[in-house]
Amino acid sequence: MILTITLIAGLLGGLSVSALDSGVARLPVLGYNTWNAYQCNIDQDLIITTATLMKSLGLQDVGYTHVNLDDCWAEKNRSAAGSLVPDTTRFSKGFSWLTGQLHSMGLKLTSVLQYSDSGWLTCAGYPGSFQNEAKDAKTYQDWGFDYLKYDNCAIPYDDIIKENTFGKYQRMAGAIADLAKSSGKPPIIFSLCEWGWSQVWIWGKQVGQSWRTTGDIGPNWESLANIINFNSFITTATDFSGRNDLDMLQLGNGGLTFDEAKSHFTAWALMKSPLLIGTNLSAITPDILGILKNTEVLAINQDPVEGTSISPFRWGVNPDWTSNSTHPAQYWSGPSQNGTVVMLLNTLDEPASMTFNLTESPWIRAGRQYSVRDLWAHTNNGTAIRNFTAENVPPHGVVALLLKDAGDEPAGTSPPCNGVVISQCTDKNGTFVGM
Missing domain, CATH: 3.20.20.70 (Aldolase class I)
Structure with a gap:
């Protein structure tokens, strides 16, 4: 069943589906x-x-x-x-x-x-x-x-x-x-x-x-x-x-x-x-x-500019792309007309702190910092650099964020690479940089 769902998801992304344009x-x-x-x-x-x-x-x-x-x-x-x-x-x-x-x-x-x-x-x-x-x-x-x-x-x-x-x-x-x-x-x-x-x-x-x-x-x-x-x-x-x-x-x-x-x-x-x-x-x-x-x-x-759904970028307690009807994906993101939308879903039966590297989301740029808007608290929560942590998310609770590009991250931020493919991070002559 896992294989079936994964293949469907993969095939769908490459299909050219003729949509009904009814207006x-x-x-x-x-x-x-x-x-x-x-x-x-x-x-x-x-x-x-x-x-x-x-x-x-x-x-x-x-x-x-x-x-x-x-x-x-x-x-x-x-x-x-x-x-x-x-x-x-x-x-x-x-x-x-x-x-x-x-x-x-x-x-x-x-x-x-x-x-x-x-x-x-x-x-x-x-x-x-x-x-x-x-x-x-x-x-x-x-x-x-x-x-x-x-x-x-x-x-x-x-x-x-x-x-x-x-x-x-x-x-x-x-x-x-x-x-x-x-x-x-x-x-x-x-x-x-x-x-x-x-x-x-x-x-x-x-x-x-x-x-x-x-x-x-x-x-x-x-x-x-x-x-x-x-x-x-x-x-x-x-x-x-x-x-x-x-x-x-x-x-x-x-x-x-x-x-x-x-x-x-x-x-x-x-x-x-x-x-x-x-x-x-x-x-x-x-x-x-x-x-x-x-x-x-x-x-x-109701976003009039971006019509797509958010999608998982990390499954959380499960290996990526593993179907689990009781513990679905926990880390989601997607584009909006005003920034990147992030949903953190605590599927556990107890409170949990949830952390992710910003560039795990395909909509976040490396080397940039992002302002954080909490869509439930209706508060501006400062600026995220490299990663974000939501503390003590309630059991089966959710955090919804809107991240907006706020310019280059501060000079000298270390390590030089903090993305999801750290093993491929090099300087311009090809020397491995690492952490």
Whole structure:
């Protein structure tokens, strides 16, 4: 399994993947999804209440503008004309009314449908979209939806579908593209919920703007660590044309410590995953709200200049490139429009001090010093020369930094070489310098 993941990561970096240039969702979507907090217990009043809370809690002000209605919204049967029908009791005023209400609040009601589904039925047993792709895409657009979460349940028999998974999702992608051309409206954002079974991170951006890479998230550290570990090997799939989707934010649903919740949010944001809140907002605590509203971390997620994910530069307790679902990579970095982003993730069950040489990150230049901004403490922490140490990082806790070039390091800084390939450090005549 380790070899398989490593080969996938290596091959992906060299692939020329034809991305779908739809002109939508260049940046990760920020919003709310109903499933984790409510599952099928949804109705129009809950959606309006949630949207109102997003405004009053200040979430809309920091960028959370979508409200995703998940599974169980429909009647169990289509209309006589073959169209999808909202539940006539729980959504009695219809979706055109609901989307109109949210748009008037400055929000976007984004679909959902447990989405719909690429098979006969959704995962909760409501009508899927197989063989109804064009009709359903038009219906979503008429209702005012601009985002489709598309699941992978109730797959037709092989002698009916005669497709691989890519082809199954391409059916709806084609319907969305055709609808955009005929209507003159922007394409519906297409989010693939395929769970990574067919290596969707390799082909996903040919049909959609995001793709789930693993199964459903759980509200515990073990689930978070597993998702972080898996995605650490496929970070190069994420850019402005599409991104790995690490699943909903499970903050405030029990099972996570405060430090684990910070790690969860930081990893998702800096890996440029969509950020969809899955918490009951009426019961949210100030601590969790503060995590969700960290504008310095959100700014990295929404960076308009650098669309790539952070990636590991050192695995920490494991040998490099070793898969470990309980102790994923601990040292990460990536470029941003304002400097180099660094994430230090303590995967241990006890506090730890974490140290790295600056040039271990491929984005840091040798012979330079860097100012240090702590994205959680919101403080400027002086200048780092050659290395940086974060003291006493809590168990399963995180440190997020923004390092900015602050000029040449002081003259005479010793040793003359402090990079990661010290064995190859020489003076100009080829004499080995060493430490």
